[in-house]
Structure formats: C-alpha cells, structure tokens
Amino acid sequence: MSGDLAVQVRGLRKAFEDVVAVDGLDLEVGTGEIMGLVGPDGAGKTTTLRMLCGILLPDAGEVRVAGHDAVRDPEEVKARIGYVPQRFSLHRDLTVNENIAYLADLYTVPPGTWTARREELLEITQMAPFRDRLAAALSGGMRQKLSLICALIHRPQVLLLDEPTTGVDPLSRRDFWQILYDLPRQGVTMLLCTPYMDEAARCNRVAFLHQGQILRQDTPAALRESIHSRIFEVRCRPQHLAREMLKRLPLVEGVEVFGDRLHVTLRPEAAPAEAWRALREAGVGELAPREVEPSLEDVFVAMGGEVENRKSEVGNGEDGESGGTGVSPILPSGEPPPPRTGETPVPPGGK
Amino acid sequence: MSRLAHLIKKEFTQVRRDPAVLRLILIAPIMQLVLFGYAASNDVRNVPVAICDQDNSADSRQLAEEISQSRYFHLTPMAGDPRALEGLLLRGTVQIGLHVPRDFHRTLERGQTAQVGMYVDGTDSNNATVAAAYLTGLLRARGVSLAERSARAAGRRGVTMPGIRSEPRVWYNQDLKSVNFMVPGVFAMILLVLTVNLASLAIVRERETGTLEQLLVTPLRARELLIGKTVPFALMAMFDAGIIFLLARGWFHVPFRGSMALLFGMALVFLLHSLGLGLVISALARTQQEAQLTAFMVVMPNILLSGFMYPVENMPVVIQYVTYLIPLRYFLQIVRGIFLRGVGVEVLWPQMAMLVGFGVVTFAIGALAFRKRL
Ligand SMILES: Nc1ncnc2c1ncn2[C@@H]1O[C@H](COP(=O)(O)OP(=O)(O)OP(=O)(O)O)[C@@H](O)[C@H]1O
Ligand SMILES: [Mg+2]
Numbered sequence: 001m002s003g004d005l006a007v008q009v010r011g012l013r014k015a016f017e018d019v020v021a022v023d024g025l026d027l028e029v030g031t032g033e034i035m036g037l038v039g040p041d042g043a044g045k046t047t048t049l050r051m052l053c054g055i056l057l058p059d060a061g062e063v064r065v066a067g068h069d070a071v072r073d074p075e076e077v078k079a080r081i082g083y084v085p086q087r088f089s090l091h092r093d094l095t096v097n098e099n100i101a102y103l104a105d106l107y108t109v110p111p112g113t114w115t116a117r118r119e120e121l122l123e124i125t126q127m128a129p130f131r132d133r134l135a136a137a138l139s140g141g142m143r144q145k146l147s148l149i150c151a152l153i154h155r156p157q158v159l160l161l162d163e164p165t166t167g168v169d170p171l172s173r174r175d176f177w178q179i180l181y182d183l184p185r186q187g188v189t190m191l192l193c194t195p196y197m198d199e200a201a202r203c204n205r206v207a208f209l210h211q212g213q214i215l216r217q218d219t220p221a222a223l224r225e226s227i228h229s230r231i232f233e234v235r236c237r238p239q240h241l242a243r244e245m246l247k248r249l250p251l252v253e254g255v256e257v258f259g260d261r262l263h264v265t266l267r268p269e270a271a272p273a274e275a276w277r278a279l280r281e282a283g284v285g286e287l288a289p290r291e292v293e294p295s296l297e298d299v300f301v302a303m304g305g306e307v308e309n310r311k312s313e314v315g316n317g318e319d320g321e322s323g324g325t326g327v328s329p330i331l332p333s334g335e336p337p338p339p340r341t342g343e344t345p346v347p348p349g350g351k
Numbered sequence: 352m353s354r355l356a357h358l359i360k361k362e363f364t365q366v367r368r369d370p371a372v373l374r375l376i377l378i379a380p381i382m383q384l385v386l387f388g389y390a391a392s393n394d395v396r397n398v399p400v401a402i403c404d405q406d407n408s409a410d411s412r413q414l415a416e417e418i419s420q421s422r423y424f425h426l427t428p429m430a431g432d433p434r435a436l437e438g439l440l441l442r443g444t445v446q447i448g449l450h451v452p453r454d455f456h457r458t459l460e461r462g463q464t465a466q467v468g469m470y471v472d473g474t475d476s477n478n479a480t481v482a483a484a485y486l487t488g489l490l491r492a493r494g495v496s497l498a499e500r501s502a503r504a505a506g507r508r509g510v511t512m513p514g515i516r517s518e519p520r521v522w523y524n525q526d527l528k529s530v531n532f533m534v535p536g537v538f539a540m541i542l543l544v545l546t547v548n549l550a551s552l553a554i555v556r557e558r559e560t561g562t563l564e565q566l567l568v569t570p571l572r573a574r575e576l577l578i579g580k581t582v583p584f585a586l587m588a589m590f591d592a593g594i595i596f597l598l599a600r601g602w603f604h605v606p607f608r609g610s611m612a613l614l615f616g617m618a619l620v621f622l623l624h625s626l627g628l629g630l631v632i633s634a635l636a637r638t639q640q641e642a643q644l645t646a647f648m649v650v651m652p653n654i655l656l657s658g659f660m661y662p663v664e665n666m667p668v669v670i671q672y673v674t675y676l677i678p679l680r681y682f683l684q685i686v687r688g689i690f691l692r693g694v695g696v697e698v699l700w701p702q703m704a705m706l707v708g709f710g711v712v713t714f715a716i717g718a719l720a721f722r723k724r725l
Contacts, residue, residue, distance in 0.1 A: 055567040055568055075572065078568055083565075085564045089562050089564045090565060091365065093364075093369065094365070098361075102361050107569060108354050
C-alpha cells in the first residue's frame, strides 16, 4: 500500500519555545490525489508543510514524501517536490523570467526542457505579457501565479501549496485552479492548505487541522453528510431582532448573516417549527425558512463549536481524561468513526 | 556546477540593482582612500621642539642643527636647565623636549649607545606619537652616522654598532610620509569592511525577505550555497583591492617594492577570515538591522586594535596582547611589508602563518553556522 502513497506522515510533532505547533499528526496522501488541509489561524498548517519539505526538523515522527525520508534525505525529497510558501518567497529585484530561470537552474533542469515548460506555464497563467517585469512590480495575484510557475518548472511529483490563492481575485483564482486540476492527470500529488471552503470542496479529500492535530479527514461529500444538525436559510424582518432571538434559543446551534438572509443551524433533535413560532411571537415578520444542504463551511464551524464544547467540558470535569493522547474523536456520541484514510478515492483521470 | 554558476550570476544581478550595495562597492573604497590619504593625514609639520643641551659638544650642536633644518620640527629657544623643559611642555610652548646629557659626546666616542631624554606632550596623542616617532627616526639615523664616524676615528670597522638609543619605528617609511603608511592600510581595511558587511547580510537578507524559504527547498547542497554566497563577495572585494592598488600607485605614488602575487594571494587568505566572520554574523542575526549593527561592532575594534591608525607598540601592554587575536593586524603588517619594505615570505612567514590559521578557523566556523534549515 505504501508504494501508492506520495505523502506519509506518522506521529509528527514540532514544538517552538512555548507552543506545540504540530502535535502527533498522522496523514496519508495517495499518488495523484488532491488533499486539502484546512484549519484556523495558527493550527500548524505551515509548520507541517515546512517539515514535509525537509526545511524544518521535526521533534518526533516519520515523514516520507515522494518515496524518501524528509528527515534523513531532505535533498532527495527537495528534488521531487514543488513548494509554494505562504509568504511570497521569490526575488522581488529579479524579473519574472529571471526568477523562473534562476529556480530552473537550481533544480538543474536542462535549459532546453524548461524554456518550453516556461512558455506553456506563462501561457496558461496569462503571465506572458509580464515576463520582463520585476517581481516587486507584480500584483498580489500575479505573484502567486509566478510562485506556482516556479514551483512547477521542474515537474515535481508532489506539490505542496500553502494558501496559494490568498489575496488573489476570483478570476485569477479560477486560472490558478485550471492549472491545478490538470496536474493529477500527470500523476502529480497535491497537498493544499487553504482558508477558503470552496477551494477545500474542490479537493479529493479534506483534513481538518486544529491545534496541531487532525480532527477529521474525509471526502468533502462525506464530511457534509456527517453534519446532523439541520441548516435553514431564513429571510425575515427585522433581521437583527430575529438574530438576537435565535441566539438565545437553546435549540439553535448558530446563526450567521449572509446578506439579507440568516443561516440558522438547529440541533439535530430540534423541531424547526418551534423556532419559527418563537420568532413570530416576538414580532418578526415575512418569515420564509428554507432548509439547505450543509456546506464545508458549516462543517468547519460545527467542528469549531465541538472543540469549544470539549474544552469547557474538560475544564469543568478537571479529571483530565481527554488530555494526553489527543486522539479522542470530537464527534457527537453515536457518530460512526471517520472512514479509514487508506481508502483514498481515485482522482479524476487517475490510474 | 551550472547551478552554482547561476547562483553567483543571480547575486551579481541583484547587486547591480541595489544602489546601496553598489555605493558600498564602488564609492566607499575611493572615499576611504581620500579620507585617509589626505584628510586624516598624520604628517607633522613644524612641531615645536626645545633642546636642553648640557653636553654642548660639536656632536650635540650638530644634532640640534639638523632638527632645526627639518621641516617637521621648529626649534624654540633652548632651556638651560632640564627642569625648564617641563615648564615649556606644561605651558604648551613646545610639544617635545629633548635633553642631551653631559656625556653624550664621550659615550658615542667610546662606541657605546648614548642616552637622550625625550619628553612628549601627550595631549594630542596622535600628533605627538607621530612627531615623536619621526624624531626618534631622525635621532637614530643621526646616531648611526655619528657612531660610524667615531668608530672609524677609533680605528674600528663597525664591528659594534653603537648609536643613540631609539625605537626604529618609522625606518621603512624613510621619507616620513604618512600617506605611504595609510594607503596600504586602507587596502587592508577596505577588504575587511566590505566583506564583513556584505557577507553578514547574505543569509539574513534572504531570511527577512522570505526568499530563504524558497532557496532552502531547492536541492542545492549546503556546500554549494556556501560557495555561491561567498564567491561573489570575494570577487567584489578583489575588484576593490585592484582599484585601491592602482590608485595607490598612480595617484598617491606610494612605493611598491614587493610581489604583487604575494599581496593578492594573502588578500585572498584574509578574505577567508572576513567572509567567515560575516557568515557567522549572518547565521546568528534575525534581522538585517541586527546583522549590520553586529558587523559594525565587530569591525570597529578590529580597525582600532589592528594598528591601522595607531601603532600597536603605543598601546597599553594588556591591549597589545589583545591585538594578537586581531587577524587584520597580521594582514596590515604583511601589506605594509610588501608595499614599503618589499619583503616576502622569508620575513613575513610568521604573520602569514597566523593569517592562514585565522582564515581557516573563521571560515570553518562560518561554514558550520551555515545550515540548510529554517
Ligand atoms: N518559527 C516559529 N517560532 C515560534 N513559534 C512558531 C514558529 N512558527 C510557527 N509558530 C507557532 O506555531 C503555531 C502554528 O503556526 P503555523 O504557522 O504552522 O500555523 P498556520 O496553520 O499556518 O496558521 P496561518 O493560517 O495563520 O498561516 C502558531 O502558534 C505559531 O505562533
Ligand atoms: Mg500558515
């Protein structure tokens, strides 16, 4: 089985002076798969990717990327991966072309090979007109595209992307994904950190990272189905009054504002009619509730809520039973355990 | 090999686009040359000297005559009593008081070393030091010729070499021109200043701008990175050394009596040390500003303690011991030795051995501090 795994991480741990950034992380990504890594700020996403690249030494754990040990043979791993760091990491005082040539040469790609590749990548990203512009003079979105081009110039087997489309406009993001979608067909495996749930939804599988641990990992569809709370879209007036009311009801898990609508998450056992009746009695009019499919964002929010609950429980109980191993599932009781990670779905066009 | 070449090419492209670094490489050496070649000239002119001549012999009178002839000294009315010299010095009327004792002539005639008392006003220590050194040089030259004459008169043939006791501090710079002393010094100093400053920014700059992350993730070996980060600076420093050499010869007319190959070869050895120093700073500093401040703090004492401006012999004894730890000191002795005295390995080998030792050790420490991790 391990032969088909492009990324294999076991018991990965990294602590800085006062924080444990990655805390016993297990992760497997199959060859040709697009894996999304989502989690709140400071969850440990960047730290994890840096250890996968072999540029940060883990405190403990095993890391195999593209068939090599990232701790013992980091240079072997580096030759086979492409990495787009979260922070723009190319030389601002070099032009687009110069940056590409510089990296291609550092990867010892024969010039005859990479010039053709460069033209192809500049074409798809629509960066060709800016090839002689200094990187400092590029817009945020162009910089990210340039980072991607540079990470792909040596045809890596594994592509590690750290929030590559943050600060990129929706149109450019579409270009960006156009390139990414093409890669699994060429056998490229991708591990992508992203704060955008619509991007997570484009991945074959998604892992939720929280305080250095993976809480859940599954296909986007399975994750959505795991939500047992029901979600309603409600138009009503006056909106602020409705929101205040709903927040106070015990059967309501959460309320979010989406323009002129509210997204109301109700507890699985709750009867929706009760909530609407309470609203009408309080004088809220023009009520039009409509049940909607949970999105990944709802899963993310729900997961955050569960973590909060667990924290307060641990705090009250003070028996510390859930401290330590940190593997207890953060799921409502009765929830089936998450599917085994080995059974990776075959990506579109994969072998 | 080609990726190393590309790394080096990239460094040069970046230097070409960075006005601050360009200034450092192109303008700083010229500025230092002008500054130390002209403005901070240590040449002394018309230093007031008083002589208390108790011997009053032909020899002592001739000595006074020669001092008054020199354009460096101005002889003020003589004091009859050695104690009056102190008063002249205290009042600032003279900067140097010379006491020629009664037995001056006789001692010389006996073929022994004559003692001459010299009192120096140390308030303007630099000026006084140089003036005193010049006077000592003059005394020594005078003493030797006097002694030779007496030796001939006594029918001996210079078997013993008596004279006036003095420190032969400036004997290799016979025309007593400080420019000859300072310009070769600038040659040595600029190599230190330039490479420590550039190398100290090498890594921390990439760390601060974020490009280190991208660089580390390439399969470039740590060894290649080390070479790629130091060779460009070594080339730029050697370029500056060449410019200074040409200006020293063509503009300042500093004599050059030694071997050019040896001079530039030793410059390369010295660069091992200065680049290693810069790399250590770069690996330890977290910001460019921190690196620059550290570089400044390292370079300043190096220059002060090396004998670049003030002779090591004039420093307190404890400090003199400290100067043995300053590689620039050895390099300065080598550079001045090659320029002015035309000596080579046969004379300078102790300094060269020390310089090679320091170069290898510092660069090794720099290389160890240089890891390919975040
Ligand atoms: N070099 C470092 N020194 C000290 N602490 C660090 C360092 N790098 C990361 N951390 C800490 O480790 C934790 C995880 O950081 P990390 O950058 O991996 O989070 P992240 O998930 O990438 O967050 P974001 O979404 O904001 O990028 C944070 O608490 C952070 O403060
Ligand atoms: Mg991050």
